[in-house]
Amino acid sequence: MLMHVIDMGHDVYKANDKVAEKNKKKLDKYQVFSVNVMGAIGSGKTTLIEEVIRQLKDKYKIAVIAGDVIAEMDSSRFRKLDVPTIPVNTGKECHLDAKLVEKALDEIDLNNTDLLLIENVGNLICPVDFKLGEHLRVVIVSVTEGDDIILKHPMIFKTSDLAVINKVDIAHAVDVDAEKMRDDILSLNPNVPVILTSKHDWESLETWISFIELGVKESQNR
Amino acid sequence: MHEFSIACEIFEQVMTTAKEHGATEVKHVTLQMGRLSHTNPEQLSFCFKVLSEESIAENADFIVEMIPPSLECECGYTGTVDEEKIRENCEFKSELLAYAAVMECPICGKPAQITGGRELIIKSIEIETEDQN
Numbered sequence: 001m002l003m004h005v006i007d008m009g010h011d012v013y014k015a016n017d018k019v020a021e022k023n024k025k026k027l028d029k030y031q032v033f034s035v036n037v038m039g040a041i042g043s044g045k046t047t048l049i050e051e052v053i054r055q056l057k058d059k060y061k062i063a064v065i066a067g068d069v070i071a072e073m074d075s076s077r078f079r080k081l082d083v084p085t086i087p088v089n090t091g092k093e094c095h096l097d098a099k100l101v102e103k104a105l106d107e108i109d110l111n112n113t114d115l116l117l118i119e120n121v122g123n124l125i126c127p128v129d130f131k132l133g134e135h136l137r138v139v140i141v142s143v144t145e146g147d148d149i150i151l152k153h154p155m156i157f158k159t160s161d162l163a164v165i166n167k168v169d170i171a172h173a174v175d176v177d178a179e180k181m182r183d184d185i186l187s188l189n190p191n192v193p194v195i196l197t198s199k200h201d202w203e204s205l206e207t208w209i210s211f212i213e214l215g216v217k218e219s220q221n222r
Numbered sequence: 223m224h225e226f227s228i229a230c231e232i233f234e235q236v237m238t239t240a241k242e243h244g245a246t247e248v249k250h251v252t253l254q255m256g257r258l259s260h261t262n263p264e265q266l267s268f269c270f271k272v273l274s275e276e277s278i279a280e281n282a283d284f285i286v287e288m289i290p291p292s293l294e295c296e297c298g299y300t301g302t303v304d305e306e307k308i309r310e311n312c313e314f315k316s317e318l319l320a321y322a323a324v325m326e327c328p329i330c331g332k333p334a335q336i337t338g339g340r341e342l343i344i345k346s347i348e349i350e351t352e353d354q355n
Contacts, residue, residue, distance in 0.1 A: 001246075002353060003349070004243060005347070012232065013340065095224060126260060128260055129260050129340065
């Protein structure tokens with residue numbers, strides 16, 4: 001019997017990052033702007049994505065990847081808005097990864113897509129470690145999650161390009177200070193834009209939608 | 223729980239490498255894990271154990287070495303986060319938050335870029351082979 005030490009140096013997350021890079025190159029080639037929408041269950045990811053679709057679908061061609069553990073409730077909501085939707089059921093996993101997105105991209109007509117919205121599986125932890133090939137990483141958090149939710153999950157706020165605090169119209173009812181949530185986000189990531197939204201406040205939704213539209217326009221000018 | 227899928231990837235990589243080298247048994251698997259990675263070493267070890275049952279890695283020791291976060295600042299500073307400072311900072315209840323909160327440049331005080339500390343690397347395996355190998 002002989003003993004050997006074999007050096008491997010295989011980085012599990014980098015293996016995912018490589019596929020993510022490939023996805024991004026593919027999306028760049030077709031000038032598709034892609035958004036990874038992350039957030040807890042019930043934070044309002046589906047509703048805010050629906051608003052983007054409603055307001056932008058006549059101007060741009062939109063496709064959606066709807067990630068969920070098992071059900072297809074969210075994808076059926078997007079389909080009702082007449083946009084190509086690929087449901088991705090992760091089975092037992094708590095996040096989308098680059099390989100799942102790579103597979104879903106094969107089912108999307110990228111020649112006819114300007115904006116790809118990817119709804120991640122609902123949680124604030126696992127999606128952080130897995131890049132998908134997206135151009136914009138968005139974290140959506142709602143006031144109903146409590147105003148300590150941000151400091152409990154620092155990494156998702158440190159690594160996102162945009163933070164949305166949703167359902168601010170009911171902040172008082174759930175005894176939460178949305179401004180404290182904004183301050184907490186900025187203490188972790190001083191440069192991240194923070195948007196406060198409510199589905200009942202059209203002005204706030206416009207801010208959210210224009211942020212996405214800006215990305216699409218920039219992508220088309222590249 | 224994403225430990226299971228990560229353990230699957232680790233198990234697959236370990237077995238491929240072990241077989242390529244003619245292993246009859248895998249004795250040790252050594253991982254390097256960044257402190258900012260959302261992976262739990264105990265859960266990962268448990269998942270690996272379950273997956274490796276009845277394989278040549280069944281009795282392998284699963285060793286995890288933690289890697290401190292490293293930073294890069296626009297002022298030119300590069301370095302790792304001061305682990306002493308983290309331990310002294312008792313106002314933070316969670317280690318992850320303590321790390322996230324002190325990610326500022328120790329020279330100029332500006333928020334620094336995280337350049338390391340989120341890795342999950344299969345560093346090495348120790349295997350046993352027949353004499354002729």
